[in-house]
Amino acid sequence: MEFKVSLGPQHPALHEAVSLRMTLEGEIIRDADLKLGYSHRGIEKLAEERTFTQNIYLTERICGICSHSHTTCFVQGVEQLMELIPARRGLYIRTLIAELERVHSHLLWLGVAGQEAGFESFFMYTWRDREVVMDILDWITGNRVHYAMNTFGGVRRDIDELQKKKILDSLDLLTKRTEYYLKIGANEPTFVGRLAGVGKLSREDAIALCAVGPTLRASGVPMDVRKDDPYAVYNEIPFEVCTADSCDVLGRAVVRVKELIQSYKMIEFLLKNLPDGPFKVKAPRKVKPNEVYSRYEAPRGENVHYIKSNGSDKPERLKVRAPTLANYTATIKMLKNGFIADIPLIFAAIDPCICCAERLVQLDNPRSGESKVLSFSQLRTMANDHYKKVNLLKKEAVWPF
Amino acid sequence: MNNKIVPFLPELLRHLFKKPATVKYPFEKEAVPEGFRGNVVCDAAKCIGCMICxxxxxxxxIDIIRVSETEKKFKMILHNDRCIHCAQCVDSCPTKAYHMDAEYETAAFSRHDLKIEYK
Incomplete structure (x- = not known):
């Protein structure tokens, strides 16, 4: 017998608002459908009303975890529109922050995976180690979350010798800790048993459903924007694209731990080969009419910004495709034929950032099944009408004793 | 199964005697790093009224208002309730009238209390 169950948009298992409608056969999910549109923020429309300089800080606020990813994607796109060649030292520092951000994002993900798998001490350990990276970022950029490091033509702050030394010292500790996590994987059968075989996504499905980032690489596809279409200084840094062949959540964890070790090596290389010279060049304020498609490998996967300029100091259009959106279709595939109890783990494995991905408000009429797009004024009229009809205070209700 | 627990023992014992990672915040305060982006501070005497910020x-x-009609004197009003502490004004100012302080406890009961005027 089949049941239809709705999970979310508000549910303790989900960290953000997303609605999942499932057809169940006992404990097994036979069919699943995702409904989006619960956390619309109107960032793209807002970007059209701001200057390019103001938009750096707006794009930074698309996501809290990959704040540097979105600004770099935007900034390098606008630099192409401006036909501006950024300072080399600036590019090195930009790449350094990007890798530090990847380290903190992957450590955060490992903790979340540990928590979802019921391995709470692992969560405590990784998040404690993550503080080391957060402190480095705080120290070199001036803030823990929104680094505000990027600007057109380079970065806003330089790195001195003392900071270099401190980062290199911290790297030793982080490398040691990450190797310890690899050892935990080999010695903790319950953790491995919980992750193995959950959320299967075959190589063919991963390619067909356009999965990105660690989700794709864990299905054995060595695709990484840093290697395929190098931006910043990734063509000068030696690194390997990490993959796993197990096609499950365990593989996604392995890919992330391997990427952590690669990131440490890259940070060391970047610091030791930091070129001298200016860290930023002067950028024009107005941009010639043109359009650009900018790609960036965020910790979660490929991040895409499409920017169109019209000759003024404001963009004509900014389109953001966050990696989570690309992974949704693959997530539905992963959920099918899995258990209900695996939903939080499978969702956590794509490292979802739902409010980064949402771009549209769509209202569904649950009775007629129709869906339509409404304007803001229509929404407001609907809300006002609703509250006029609803008797919130219930003045006629009396205490019966 | 017992030999599988052994890799955790040193870690467990180490964490028993380790200093906690957290601090008792309102009583103990951690120092902010050099270059921390706190509140914006403006030296209004240096302002030339170019409005780049x-x-x-x-x-x-940021609001920049001309104070006197005869002299080139300006006052700066910072709406700290809206400020996102990005320090773009510090970078943009041609006369270096701005800097950021190390203040991070900026909560107030009303957004009007957060308005700061620099003359």
Whole structure:
């Protein structure tokens, strides 16, 4: 017998608002459908009303975890529109922050995976180690979350010798800790048993459903924007694209731990080969009419910004495709034929950032099944009408004793 | 199964005697790093009224108002409730009238209390 169950948009298992409608056969999910549109923020429309300089800080606020990813994607796109060649030292520092951000994002993900798998001490350990990276970022950029490091033509702050030394010292500790996590994987059968075989996504499905980032690489596809279409200084840094062949959540964890070790090596290389010279060049304020498609490998996967300029100091259009959106279709595939109890783990494995991905408000009429797009004024009229009809205070209700 | 627990023992014992990672915040305060972006501070005497900061501020948190009609004197009003502490004004100012302080406890009961005027 089949049941239809709705999970979310508000549910303790989900960290953000997303609605999942499932057809169940006992404990097994036979069919699943995702409904989006619960956390619309109107960032793209807002970007059209701001200057390019103001938009750096707006794009930074698309996501809290990959704040540097979105600004770099935007900034390098606008630099192409401006036909501006950024300072080399600036590019090195930009790449350094990007890798530090990847380290903190992957450590955060490992903790979340540990928590979802019921391995709470692992969560405590990784998040404690993550503080080391957060402190480095705080120290070199001036803030823990929104680094505000990027600007057109380079970065806003330089790195001195003392900071270099401190980062290199911290790297030793982080490398040691990450190797310890690899050892935990080999010695903790319950953790491995919980992750193995959950959320299967075959190589063919991963390619067909356009999965990105660690989700794709864990299905054995060595695709990484840093290697395929190098931006910043990734063509000068030696690194390997990490993959796993197990096609499950365990593989996604392995890919992330391997990427952590690669990131440490890259940070060391970047610091030791930091070129001298200016860290930023002067950028024009107005941009010639043109359009650009900018790609960036965020910790979660490929991040895409499409920017169109019209000759003024404001963009004509900014389109953001966050990696989570690309992974949704693959997530539905992963959920099918899995258990209900695996939903939080499978969702956590794509490292979802739902409010980064949402771009549209769509209202569904649950009775007629129709869906339509409404304007803001229509929404407001609907809300006002609703509250006029609803008797919130219930003045006629009396205490019966 | 017992030999599988052994890799955790040193870690467990180490964490028993380790200093906690957290601090008792209101009583103990951690020092902010050098270059921390706290509140914006403006030296209004240096202001030439070019309005670059007003145009560049992503949060529209800065107002520059001319004080006297005869002299080139300006006052700066910072709407700290809107400020996102990005320090773009510090970068944009041609006369270096701005800097950031190390203040991070900026909560107030009303957004009007957060308005700061620099003359």
């Amino acid at each position: 007003v145009n560049d501020c992503p949060a529209e948190a």
